[in-house]
Amino acid sequence: MTTVLVTGAAGYVGRHVVTALLERGVAVRAVVRPGSRSDVDPRADVVALDVLAPDADLDALLPDPVDAVVHLAWQDGFNHQAPSHVARLSDHYRLLTALVDRGVPRVAILGTMHEVGYWEGAIDEHTPTDPRSLYGVAKDALRRATLLGLADRAEVQWLRCFYITGDDRRNQSIFTRLLEAADRGQREFPFTSGVNRYDFIDVADLGRQIAVVVTTPGVTGVVNCCSGDPRSLGEMVEDFIARHDLGITLQYGAFPDRPYDSPGVWGDATRIHEILAADAR
Template identity: 35%
Template sequence: MRILVTGASGFVGCHVVTALLEKGHRVTAVARDPQRASQAPWHGRATFLAADIHAPGCAERLDASHFDAVVHLAWPGLPNYAALTHLDRTLPAECRFLGELVRAGVRQLLVSGTCFEYGLASGCLNESTPSQPVTAYGMAKNTLRGYLEILQKSHPFRLQWARLFYMHGRGQNPGSLLPQLDAALAGGQPVFNLSGGEQLRDYLPVEEVATRLVALLEHPGFDGIVNICSGKPISVRRLVEEHVAAVGGSIRFNFGHYPYPDYEPMAFWGDGTRFYHILNDSLRYSEHPLTGKPCL
């Protein structure tokens, strides 16, 4: 397939472009910063196009007729989830850009959504859980999805809305939890400050996230929302303790130093059943995503 990927030099984008190339797809990678793109693992293997997708006329320049599908991963302003720019600047620009791509002929569009669309819902969250975002970022993403669903009524296309949960791995923002922990270990810091650590979250390695997004793209018959998640809750305490053990480090955790975030429930994780149903027998797994007990 001929695939256009936006946000190609970002954390998820780098891994998605690499995974697409490994599957034999022809990729045009779009990013704003040529210097950052030159350091991406896919550099020299994918066709690179430097572009600001929110600039007027960008969609026309990309010429959607050249591609079988678009993977849209770009979104500025993260990880500041509360910034109002997500709503008053990014959202209108996203609607304009993606709307122009669809009107120009894109027939399959995979967009990265977020678990923040679920808001403060607790427990195991499936795709039918009501969307009640409480952050500007979650609200902007959820509104963009609504816009695209309305657009489908006048311009038919496949919309694959992939709700990402938490990720970790190479290329992650240095301000994220595990990169900060690695920096503390490398610097020989004796103590690492955290929140209470009892909150339950859903984590996947970013390489697995990329693999699942590519697999979803390769099933163009699917249209709708799908969670990209592990389906297995893990406490932040256990996550950091296991990470330190895995890298052979030693550090004392100061749990309770920071308050728990007020924009997240104490316990939530994704239900991955729909993703496995989409893939059906195309991928083989050693175990059910919810350890044999899906919460439906």
């Protein structure tokens, strides 16, 4: 049976990746921070360990060989200007190097469209990167380092994700704020023009895409985990309000559109669609 080690398994994306892997018949060794176990699918083998700590006992993660690692653990992921992104960069590289040194043949690492920075149009595997946040800088540096430093000894998969929705009580998106506003009885919500178009993907769908990629031998480099279907923010928010019966009216134009937000950016889904189609066959 295929065995996959998942770090950050109790996180927003991690819980869905664990379940998607289990649904594929994969044995999952789920690594969580101490105290986070209740958030993980009970079918997984849960290990509590701070994998980024310099003294982490990584041998405890590998009592038996694993076929792949999905590295999702990341501090302050919702705060894109947190200094911890850059401060902990070497911890991520040290962890991944140590796992490859111990014989792990495939490592898949969660990336982000924020590596690219400002861009208009589709982002593909070769789009140049120019990150504008500490989060994007750190992710881009880790992508470059792992593809340069580890790809000669393991299959390195860089899973670039886009705008993640779903399970909205657990993220810090506009959809979270809408739910919180409804909880307060708020009936109007200040908003931008809502015309900007983005690539939205439900977190459960993202988990399934990641599960397929990490269990597919021979896939290396950047893979856009996305829908490839840009939709306007206003359309998505209006749909969300209606589906959840929030009774909220958007105040369009209450906030100006930010000059650093692209009018339209999305993932080129060609490669992920090819991988999913091959898996279905």
